[in-house]
Amino acid sequence: MRNYLYSLFNRAAQKLDYLKDVNIIFTVPQQENHGDFSTNIAMLLSRKLKRNPREIASEILAVLEIDNRIIEKTEIAGAGFINFFFTKSYVSNLTKVIIESGESFGRSDKYKGKRAQVEFVSANPTGPLTVGHGRNAVTGDTIANLLTAIGYKVDREYYFNNAGRQMRVLGDSVRLRYLELLGEKIEFPEDYYQGEYIKEIAKKLLDEYGDNLKDESADEKFKERAEQEIFIEIKGTLNRLNIIFDNYFNEHSLYEEGRIKELLELFSKRNLSYEKDGAVWLKFSELGNEQDKVIVKSTGEPTYRLPDIAYHITKYERGYDLIVDLFGSDHNATYPDVMAALKALGYDTGKIKVLIHQFVTITQGDEIVKMSTRKANYITLDELIDEVGSDVVRYFFNMRSITSHLNFDIDLAKKQSDENPVFYLQYAHARIASILRMAQEQGLDISTENLHLLETDEEQRLLKKLYQYPEEVMLSAENYEPHRICVYLEELAALFHKFYTVCRVIGSSKDLAEARIALIVATKTVIKNGLSLLGVSALDRM
């Protein structure tokens, strides 16, 4: 529909000079009586041409070579909007396109040949994933799905660090629990990892090694085993959400391959760093950021910034056209440094898209559940999946815009009722499946021969909505906004349910019934395609 309008305006531009080189936007008006599409172009041109917008609009309308089999009516409205009303037969014929495209309806090859990387989760293996990580995981995976849908070849990557202070504390936490199990009196420091899982790992080591690890240091068996066990659990959790990474990138490899050292030398050679108080500083203040920051501590150990920068350089080297980083808002201070450093080294930071999602607040009833991995008074992602299921988890994390704080009410998510939008969508899908089963028993088949019979308001509204789906996918993907898909699907499902209450499939004349079957098959296709982008299952029965 939109394409037809563009072609109309392209031809018109040959007659009206002021239509050349202008970016014309067609929107779907909020109100139905404003048409199927609307453009504000006359109002935008009004200033440039210093003329009345309605006058411009009528001039434009006069030169449009409109096919009245496609567009039934045009009008100039309000301050100078041009509204277009499509014919019912044109709209109902769109069903065919959806049926023929099937699973690929909504996909695009706009970015075919481009490669993207999405880095997300990236939690260090110090404990089970929390609900906070859940939002990151689901958002990242869905964005990867969306980018795939518009043509990118996408790699999902998980960056982690198994060296450093955090991990030493982890190893020592296990060691102390182990000694405790051996009956020693130990004092467990408050800032150590308090979780039950530490005790479980200690118990495993005890079962396997008896007291042979008594004098072992925290950094070896204890840490290694902790990392191994925790990673197995993390991957298991992600797997339950159908999240599979293409690559796990270990920060440590940057040291092993000498990348850290190289980078340090490069900074020095480019005169971007200096030494002070026994530490190495990077001149961020000269790169436009607030202040210089330490990249190598006086102990000789790099801070996280240095490997972060080195890591991003590998992303460039691996040839990605688009690099997406997804962080929680607690990391919002770290990326400007990385970006500034990359820019100073001559990398095109325009390729990097940093996404920051806001925090998840977990409420249970009226109570806010505070989160802290170390104190272990959190609800794990696994527990959440146990409670509400993976479909609900994925849907809830996707349904809010990432800039918005997300309130996850566990009690509400648990309710398998109409308070829960996931079921509304799945119900629509199952309902269609049910009609199709029954239609088959009655010997009715799908047919696109008599689509023009789909002419009630309910059918036309549903069709127009269906046909908007590809644009919605494109907008969601290009703007990194998974929640748009949820909003769209809820509107679509509502239109289907309205159709259902007004229009009967079985019981109508054969021609009409078979045309309506085409319509509901198209609806089922779009719901399924949309849910699949979100990673939520579409059920034929529930």
Added chain:
RNA sequence: GCGCCCGUAGCUCAAUGGAUAGAGCACGUGACUUCGGAUCACGCGGUUGAGGGUUCGAAUCCUUCCGGGCGUACCA
């Protein structure tokens, strides 16, 4: 203090700078002897935190306040 994000109906949230700011839930009233009532229809509900500005037009952009979240390390 400074930086990023947020503030929209009782609650949870939508809304490319567009036309009368929309959904869901909650609340109230209705709707099946025929395709799944996990549904649908109608109603109630708003000074878009407050003030100023930009323009044909602002929830959206700028600015000053107020309130909340997250940061602001030689932690990651």
